[in-house]
Amino acid sequence: MSAxxxxxxxxxxxxxxxxxxxxVRGIPGTRRLHRRTLEALRLRKCNRTVMRWxxxxxxxxxxxxKRLVVVETEEMFKARxxxxxxxxxxxxxxxxxHIPASATNSSKQP
Numbered sequence: 714m715s716a717x718x719x720x721x722x723x724x725x726x727x728x729x730x731x732x733x734x735x736x737v738r739g740i741p742g743t744r745r746l747h748r749r750t751l752e753a754l755r756l757r758k759c760n761r762t763v764m765r766w767x768x769x770x771x772x773x774x775x776x777x778x779k780r781l782v783v784v785e786t787e788e789m790f791k792a793r794x795x796x797x798x799x800x801x802x803x804x805x806x807x808x809x810x811h812i813p814a815s816a817t818n819s820s821k822q823p
Contacts, residue, residue: 729786735762738781747778
């Protein structure tokens, strides 16, 4: 079992009221039943996330397409989004003076 699959199986999804489902693998080349399941989950493009209620029906659909999707709880989703927003946050600009130091010293002396 790969490390990614171990991570997916260790995610506690039973207690979260909402599940955030992200399609991480492409639809072309998959079975027709899997394509229909993804269509029912409203997943049409890669790296798109949808929120669904945590019901036995949805969990059964996710079990069917578990190799194509990543499931996150609400807390995990919010933490990931906050981390991405922090990464994209504006930082103060770096100011570089291109005037040589000798020119600034000579201009100050009368």
